[in-house]
Amino acid sequence: MALTIDDHLEIQTLVAxxxxxxxxxxxESFAVTFTEAGVLDAGALYVEGREALxxxxxxxxxxxxxxxxxxxxxxxxxxxxxxxxQSYVQMYALAGDPPxxxxxxxxxxxDQLVKLDGRWHFERRVYVADE
Numbered sequence: 001m002a003l004t005i006d007d008h009l010e011i012q013t014l015v016a017x018x019x020x021x022x023x024x025x026x027x028e029s030f031a032v033t034f035t036e037a038g039v040l041d042a043g044a045l046y047v048e049g050r051e052a053l054x055x056x057x058x059x060x061x062x063x064x065x066x067x068x069x070x071x072x073x074x075x076x077x078x079x080x081x082x083x084x085x086q087s088y089v090q091m092y093a094l095a096g097d098p099p100x101x102x103x104x105x106x107x108x109x110x111d112q113l114v115k116l117d118g119r120w121h122f123e124r125r126v127y128v129a130d131e
Contacts, residue, residue, distance in 0.1 A: 003078050007120070011076055011083065011113060014120050019069040025061040027054030034122045035114060042127040064104060065094040071109070081115040089127070106130045 014033055021030035031054040034040070040047040040056070047056045060067060068091065075086045086108065093104040107129040114123045 001080055003076065003083060007078075007083070007115070008076055010120050011085065012074060014113075014122070015071050015074065015087070018122070019071060022057045022060055023067045023069055025058050027056075027058035030054060030057035032121075034125070035116065038122050039124045040122075040127070041124065043129070064091075065099065066101070067104070068092040068101070078113070083113040083115075083120070085109070085111040085113060087111075 018030065018033045020026075021033065031038075031050040034050060034053055036050055037048065038050065038053060040053060045056075047053050069089060070092065071087050071089045073086075073088045077084050088108050089106070090103050091105040092101045094100065095102045095104070107127055110126045110128065111122055112124040113120050115121075
């Protein structure tokens with residue numbers, strides 16, 4: 001069975017929850033956007049499991065000043081309780097003197113998602129930086 005409009009909206013909301021949680025350092029909210037054994041793979045950064053994901057998110061605002069993830073062009077495909085998604089992402093952060101928002105990272109996500117107990121989660125989120 002193809003994904004429903006509700007599935008698409010729930011996945012879009014999942015992306016927003018991910019972005020807000022990681023930018024604010026809310027590790028618990030960030031971690032539950034993933035499955036228990038979920039993976040964030042950003043090349044040199046590889047984080048697996050909710051506990052490690054929570055620790056990563058809690059530390060991000062300490063290393064980046066006012067991070068803001070902007071995800072766009074979500075291309076969602078799938079059926080039943082499984083989906084894939086491709087999207088673009090830019091992360092802005094304050095930098096300079098005086099500080100201004102600047103693009104700190106730019107790339108794309110390739111995601112595998114699964115619906116568990118009626119809610120969508122990232123199973124594997126792969127970030128590929130723009131060259």
